Amino acid sequence: MRALVRIASWLYALAVYGFIFLPVVVLVLFSLQATSFPIPPFTGPSLRWYGAVLSDTRLTSALVNSLLVAVLSSLAAVTLGFLSAWGFARFTLPSSALLRGLITLPLTVSYLIIGMGLLVLFNWAGVPKSLLAAGIGHVVINLPLCFAIIYSQMGDHQINIERAARDLGAPEWKVLLLITVPVMAPAIFAGFFLSMTFSWDEFVISFLLTRFDTTLPVEIWNLLRSGLNPKTNAIGSLVFAVSIVLVVLFELTLLRRKPA
């Protein structure tokens, strides 16, 4: 009986992880296919389709665009998120709880709604569809995230450290730059890498807000419209690899405890 339970729990675990990871395994496996269709039987391994991806200028320029949008929008989101977290943590503001709720609200709104809202707004304001518009969209979705991460780590124990710096003659901007930012660095990096991950993977907003120059997920979608081939698997695997790296960086920075 006990053995049966053990076997059942192993089977269950196998099913759960299979369910989660099988699509990714299949994607990566058939990106190494030697023939022209990503369907069994497996004919690889071959790096032929990776070569095809890297020699496709539309894909490589989309990759560069994606990186650019991810880095710049994450920088903006983390800067704004840090400043608002600092403001809420250090100053008594009227109806602070309500304002904090409002700042994190976009986390609960679907990207489609945010994208549509921005599309209407930019249309009205005369901002053309562009990577900049998509980048602004990414700031909108990532700022609440950065705020939440940094605010949660900004405890009262840093107040006296900032006071000490002021007491020793530091003007406010130096207190922020020389004391608060370095002390908060783990949370700031964590917010940055998580924003990068989300921006890198994001499709809906980029799809709605870009036109000629676009990001990698949108380009992959264009590619998919002409049917499956191992090239889409190869680029998908590359995207996945970058996401993994970003998530690992995020976990390392936030979860690594500093020696006491």
Add this chain to the structure above:
Amino acid sequence: MTAPLVDISSVSHRFGQQTVLKNVSLQIEPGSYTVLLGPSGSGKTTLLSILGGFVNPSEGKVFIRGEDCTSVPPAKRPTTTVFQDYALFPHMSVGANVGFGLRMQGVDAATRAAKAREALGLVGLAAAFDKKPHQLSGGQRQRVALARALVIEPAVLLLDEPLGALDLKLRRQMQDELKAIQKRVGTAFIHVTHDQEEAMALADHCVVMNDGRIEDEGPPERVYARPATRFSATFMGESTILQGNVTETTKGTISVATPAGAILLPGTLQPGAKVALAVRPEHLVLGAAGGAIALGTAEVSDVVFQGSFKRVLAASTLDPALQFIARAPASATVQTGDTTAVSCNADDIILLTD
């Protein structure tokens, strides 16, 4: 007479509805070691925060070196603070911590390092220059905080319960060092504590605070021997308090009716005045061969052996509400349940009017 270094003039402060400082005036002399002593909630920390510039008082003014500093921000006033939690910058080396104030003044790196090393040498931590704060013990962090505050040569150094987080042995040791360092640098120190032993050991000038007011101030010897108020008689060391009324006044002598009997004392109060008589534990005599003034008999309720002496609590047989706190020699054979005569000498009775 020279102007005081710090002049706190009629300062009051309120947090919302609560008044935490009530019309406090205090003067600090250059080169002095002042201790603000009081229980929590007495306003001593608020007063220190006002001196440091972290709190703007609701009323009153603060002058430092004759200049009105009431609303000058901390960065611009000639004070530095040693915080209770030390507040060292965790991401900087000890040397960079100590040099931070000089860096803010625009001092070049080489001079900064030299001065930081000198300040660390002063507190006996010259070897820790390249370490990070988390590699140091509590006592060492305390010294770094002290060096960091002293290196920019403030007019006044403010210490907010600096020894509160240390264990007793280390606290007594740091206490001696603080005093020695203060004498060496000659900077005025203002030190907040609730520990009366710490206050007596360190202070040139002891300020006893309670409920937002200064109860008593002066040299610790005077504050201990002749406390000005009932509060300071019980907070700065222990006392037995005898409540009483003046019944007669003749030629500089008053007669006070107390639960332990009538007591004659020098004084000029009017009959009917309410007074309290305080006696320090070491001045109460237990046993038959006693002092000139008999205080009746008492039943011993507790004896606590404290090494060099025994602390004896006894309830008066005349009035059980009257508690005697006495100090008996370590060799005394007094036991719980004993009934003993209690007496003292007239010189040792502190007359308090309140």
